[in-house]
Amino acid sequence: MKLDVLAIGAHRDDIELSCGGTIIKLVDEGYEVGVLDLTQGEAGTRGTAKERAREAKNAAKCMGITLRKNLYLPDAGVNNTEAAQHKIIHILRKYQPDMVIIPYWEGRHPDHYKTSILSYESCFFSGLSKLKIGGLAHRPSKIVYYMAFQETHPSFIIDITEQFQKKMEAIKCYKSQFSDSEDGKNIFMPANDIFELLEARARVYGAIIGKKYGEAFLAKQPLEIEDMMTIKGKFI
Numbered sequence: 563m564k565l566d567v568l569a570i571g572a573h574r575d576d577i578e579l580s581c582g583g584t585i586i587k588l589v590d591e592g593y594e595v596g597v598l599d600l601t602q603g604e605a606g607t608r609g610t611a612k613e614r615a616r617e618a619k620n621a622a623k624c625m626g627i628t629l630r631k632n633l634y635l636p637d638a639g640v641n642n643t644e645a646a647q648h649k650i651i652h653i654l655r656k657y658q659p660d661m662v663i664i665p666y667w668e669g670r671h672p673d674h675y676k677t678s679i680l681s682y683e684s685c686f687f688s689g690l691s692k693l694k695i696g697g698l699a700h701r702p703s704k705i706v707y708y709m710a711f712q713e714t715h716p717s718f719i720i721d722i723t724e725q726f727q728k729k730m731e732a733i734k735c736y737k738s739q740f741s742d743s744e745d746g747k748n749i750f751m752p753a754n755d756i757f758e759l760l761e762a763r764a765r766v767y768g769a770i771i772g773k774k775y776g777e778a779f780l781a782k783q784p785l786e787i788e789d790m791m792t793i794k795g796k797f798i
Protein backbone atom coordinates (compact mmCIF):
# COMPACT_ATOMS: atom_id res chain seq x y z
CA MET A 563 0.00 0.00 0.00
CA LYS A 564 1.31 3.44 -0.95
CA LEU A 565 0.71 6.53 1.14
CA ASP A 566 0.48 10.07 -0.23
CA VAL A 567 1.36 11.65 3.10
CA LEU A 568 3.04 10.44 6.30
CA ALA A 569 2.89 12.64 9.43
CA ILE A 570 5.41 11.83 12.17
CA GLY A 571 4.99 12.76 15.84
CA ALA A 572 6.93 11.99 19.00
CA HIS A 573 3.85 11.30 21.09
CA ARG A 574 0.32 10.11 20.52
CA ASP A 575 -1.75 13.34 20.13
CA ASP A 576 1.11 15.50 18.75
CA ILE A 577 -0.27 15.21 15.22
CA GLU A 578 -3.87 15.92 16.23
CA LEU A 579 -2.85 19.01 18.23
CA SER A 580 -0.55 20.57 15.66
CA CYS A 581 -1.82 19.53 12.23
CA GLY A 582 -4.95 17.41 12.78
CA GLY A 583 -7.13 19.75 10.70
CA THR A 584 -4.78 19.47 7.73
CA ILE A 585 -4.66 15.68 8.06
CA ILE A 586 -8.48 15.55 8.05
CA LYS A 587 -8.56 17.90 5.04
CA LEU A 588 -6.13 15.68 3.10
CA VAL A 589 -8.33 12.66 3.90
CA ASP A 590 -11.43 14.65 2.78
CA GLU A 591 -9.62 15.36 -0.50
CA GLY A 592 -9.10 11.64 -1.09
CA TYR A 593 -5.43 11.26 -0.19
CA GLU A 594 -4.02 8.24 1.62
CA VAL A 595 -2.63 9.59 4.88
CA GLY A 596 -0.69 7.76 7.59
CA VAL A 597 0.46 8.78 11.06
CA LEU A 598 3.61 7.45 12.69
CA ASP A 599 3.90 7.95 16.46
CA LEU A 600 7.47 7.30 17.62
CA THR A 601 6.67 6.54 21.26
CA GLN A 602 3.80 5.17 23.30
CA GLY A 603 3.66 8.26 25.51
CA GLU A 604 4.41 6.14 28.56
CA ALA A 605 6.44 8.87 30.31
CA GLY A 606 3.58 11.38 30.32
CA THR A 607 2.28 12.52 33.71
CA ARG A 608 -1.25 11.54 32.76
CA GLY A 609 -2.50 8.24 31.34
CA THR A 610 -0.77 4.95 30.57
CA ALA A 611 0.64 3.58 27.31
CA LYS A 612 -2.35 1.23 27.12
CA GLU A 613 -4.92 4.01 27.56
CA ARG A 614 -3.13 6.20 25.05
CA ALA A 615 -3.04 3.36 22.50
CA ARG A 616 -6.81 3.08 22.70
CA GLU A 617 -7.22 6.85 22.47
CA ALA A 618 -4.88 7.05 19.45
CA LYS A 619 -6.92 4.37 17.70
CA ASN A 620 -10.14 6.32 18.31
CA ALA A 621 -8.53 9.55 17.09
CA ALA A 622 -7.29 7.77 13.94
CA LYS A 623 -10.84 6.60 13.25
CA CYS A 624 -12.14 10.13 13.82
CA MET A 625 -9.61 11.63 11.36
CA GLY A 626 -10.27 8.86 8.81
CA ILE A 627 -6.59 8.09 8.18
CA THR A 628 -5.47 4.99 6.30
CA LEU A 629 -2.83 3.84 8.74
CA ARG A 630 -1.42 4.56 12.19
CA LYS A 631 1.82 2.95 13.37
CA ASN A 632 3.91 3.15 16.50
CA LEU A 633 7.69 2.65 16.62
CA TYR A 634 7.87 1.95 20.37
CA LEU A 635 10.88 4.21 20.88
CA PRO A 636 11.31 5.25 24.53
CA ASP A 637 9.17 8.23 25.56
CA ALA A 638 11.38 11.03 26.96
CA GLY A 639 14.24 9.20 25.24
CA VAL A 640 13.90 9.84 21.49
CA ASN A 641 17.38 10.04 19.99
CA ASN A 642 18.76 10.39 16.49
CA THR A 643 20.46 6.97 16.42
CA GLU A 644 21.13 4.69 13.48
CA ALA A 645 18.77 2.07 14.97
CA ALA A 646 15.92 4.62 15.22
CA GLN A 647 16.61 5.88 11.68
CA HIS A 648 16.43 2.34 10.34
CA LYS A 649 13.02 1.84 11.96
CA ILE A 650 11.69 4.99 10.26
CA ILE A 651 13.36 4.10 6.94
CA HIS A 652 11.61 0.75 7.05
CA ILE A 653 8.25 2.59 7.21
CA LEU A 654 9.24 5.13 4.51
CA ARG A 655 10.34 2.38 2.12
CA LYS A 656 7.28 0.27 2.79
CA TYR A 657 4.69 3.03 2.30
CA GLN A 658 6.58 5.35 -0.13
CA PRO A 659 4.94 8.68 0.92
CA ASP A 660 5.36 11.67 -1.43
CA MET A 661 5.17 14.11 1.44
CA VAL A 662 6.32 13.80 5.04
CA ILE A 663 5.10 16.17 7.76
CA ILE A 664 7.43 16.41 10.77
CA PRO A 665 7.79 18.61 13.88
CA TYR A 666 9.38 22.05 13.77
CA TRP A 667 13.13 21.80 14.42
CA GLU A 668 13.13 23.75 17.70
CA GLY A 669 10.97 23.28 20.77
CA ARG A 670 10.65 22.97 24.51
CA HIS A 671 10.26 19.19 24.67
CA PRO A 672 13.48 17.43 23.58
CA ASP A 673 11.48 14.55 22.05
CA HIS A 674 9.90 17.03 19.61
CA TYR A 675 13.07 18.58 18.20
CA LYS A 676 14.86 15.23 18.27
CA THR A 677 11.96 13.72 16.30
CA SER A 678 12.42 16.53 13.78
CA ILE A 679 16.10 15.84 13.06
CA LEU A 680 15.66 12.05 13.31
CA SER A 681 12.81 12.16 10.77
CA TYR A 682 14.67 14.52 8.43
CA GLU A 683 17.81 12.36 8.36
CA SER A 684 15.73 9.19 7.93
CA CYS A 685 13.98 10.74 4.89
CA PHE A 686 17.38 11.53 3.38
CA PHE A 687 19.06 8.18 4.08
CA SER A 688 15.95 6.26 2.94
CA GLY A 689 16.75 7.45 -0.59
CA LEU A 690 20.19 5.85 -0.67
CA SER A 691 19.91 2.63 -2.67
CA LYS A 692 23.22 1.39 -1.30
CA LEU A 693 21.77 1.45 2.21
CA LYS A 694 20.92 -2.24 2.30
CA ILE A 695 18.51 -2.53 5.17
CA GLY A 696 15.61 -3.92 3.17
CA GLY A 697 12.97 -2.32 0.98
CA LEU A 698 13.23 -0.16 -2.13
CA ALA A 699 15.08 3.13 -1.70
CA HIS A 700 12.60 6.01 -1.37
CA ARG A 701 13.09 9.68 -0.57
CA PRO A 702 9.92 11.75 -0.06
CA SER A 703 9.98 14.72 -2.45
CA LYS A 704 8.55 17.20 0.10
CA ILE A 705 9.23 17.63 3.80
CA VAL A 706 7.14 20.19 5.66
CA TYR A 707 7.28 21.09 9.34
CA TYR A 708 4.24 21.53 11.57
CA MET A 709 4.28 24.14 14.29
CA ALA A 710 3.23 23.77 17.91
CA PHE A 711 3.53 26.99 19.88
CA GLN A 712 6.52 28.50 18.13
CA GLU A 713 6.62 32.23 17.51
CA THR A 714 8.02 31.69 14.04
CA HIS A 715 6.85 33.14 10.77
CA PRO A 716 5.15 30.29 8.88
CA SER A 717 5.90 29.47 5.23
CA PHE A 718 2.24 28.72 4.49
CA ILE A 719 -1.09 28.27 6.21
CA ILE A 720 -3.78 25.69 5.50
CA ASP A 721 -7.41 26.76 5.84
CA ILE A 722 -9.01 24.22 8.22
CA THR A 723 -12.31 26.06 8.77
CA GLU A 724 -14.35 23.07 7.56
CA GLN A 725 -12.24 20.59 9.55
CA PHE A 726 -11.81 22.44 12.83
CA GLN A 727 -14.69 20.78 14.71
CA LYS A 728 -13.50 17.31 13.73
CA LYS A 729 -9.94 18.20 14.74
CA MET A 730 -11.24 19.08 18.21
CA GLU A 731 -13.20 15.79 18.34
CA ALA A 732 -9.99 13.90 17.51
CA ILE A 733 -8.13 15.75 20.29
CA LYS A 734 -10.91 14.99 22.75
CA CYS A 735 -10.41 11.25 22.05
CA TYR A 736 -7.36 11.62 24.33
CA LYS A 737 -9.44 11.64 27.49
CA SER A 738 -6.43 10.76 29.67
CA GLN A 739 -4.68 13.95 28.50
CA PHE A 740 -7.56 16.39 28.24
CA SER A 741 -9.75 15.89 31.25
CA ASP A 742 -9.36 17.53 34.61
CA SER A 743 -7.82 14.65 36.55
CA GLU A 744 -5.88 15.02 39.80
CA ASP A 745 -2.59 13.80 38.21
CA GLY A 746 -0.46 16.79 37.33
CA LYS A 747 -3.18 19.24 38.36
CA ASN A 748 -0.53 21.79 39.33
CA ILE A 749 1.31 21.47 35.98
CA PHE A 750 -1.49 21.38 33.43
CA MET A 751 -4.06 24.01 32.54
CA PRO A 752 -7.71 23.01 32.91
CA ALA A 753 -8.84 21.11 29.80
CA ASN A 754 -11.24 23.86 28.74
CA ASP A 755 -8.45 26.43 28.80
CA ILE A 756 -6.39 24.18 26.52
CA PHE A 757 -9.30 23.90 24.07
CA GLU A 758 -9.76 27.68 24.10
CA LEU A 759 -6.05 28.18 23.52
CA LEU A 760 -6.09 25.78 20.56
CA GLU A 761 -9.08 27.60 19.11
CA ALA A 762 -7.42 31.00 19.61
CA ARG A 763 -4.28 29.82 17.84
CA ALA A 764 -6.28 28.40 14.92
CA ARG A 765 -8.24 31.68 14.73
CA VAL A 766 -5.04 33.74 14.55
CA TYR A 767 -3.58 31.65 11.70
CA GLY A 768 -6.97 31.65 9.99
CA ALA A 769 -7.22 35.45 10.22
CA ILE A 770 -3.83 35.85 8.54
CA ILE A 771 -5.24 34.22 5.37
CA GLY A 772 -8.72 35.71 5.73
CA LYS A 773 -10.34 32.49 6.93
CA LYS A 774 -11.80 31.41 10.26
CA TYR A 775 -9.35 28.66 11.26
CA GLY A 776 -5.87 27.80 10.03
CA GLU A 777 -2.83 25.61 10.72
CA ALA A 778 0.69 26.87 10.08
CA PHE A 779 3.63 25.09 8.45
CA LEU A 780 7.24 25.74 7.53
CA ALA A 781 9.27 24.45 4.61
CA LYS A 782 13.06 24.62 4.38
CA GLN A 783 13.12 23.62 0.73
CA PRO A 784 11.85 26.10 -1.89
CA LEU A 785 8.51 24.85 -3.23
CA GLU A 786 7.42 25.04 -6.86
CA ILE A 787 4.15 26.73 -7.76
CA GLU A 788 2.97 25.90 -11.26
CA ASP A 789 0.48 28.74 -11.72
CA MET A 790 1.36 31.83 -9.71
CA MET A 791 -2.24 33.01 -9.78
CA THR A 792 -3.36 29.97 -7.76
CA ILE A 793 -1.54 31.34 -4.71
CA LYS A 794 -4.12 32.54 -2.21
CA GLY A 795 -3.52 35.23 0.34
CA LYS A 796 -4.96 38.19 2.16
CA PHE A 797 -3.05 41.44 2.53
CA ILE A 798 -3.85 42.40 6.10
Ligand SMILES: [Zn+2]
Pocket residue numbers: 572573576671674
Ligand atom coordinates in the same frame (compact mmCIF):
# COMPACT_ATOMS: atom_id res chain seq x y z
ZN1 LIG B 1 4.50 15.65 22.24
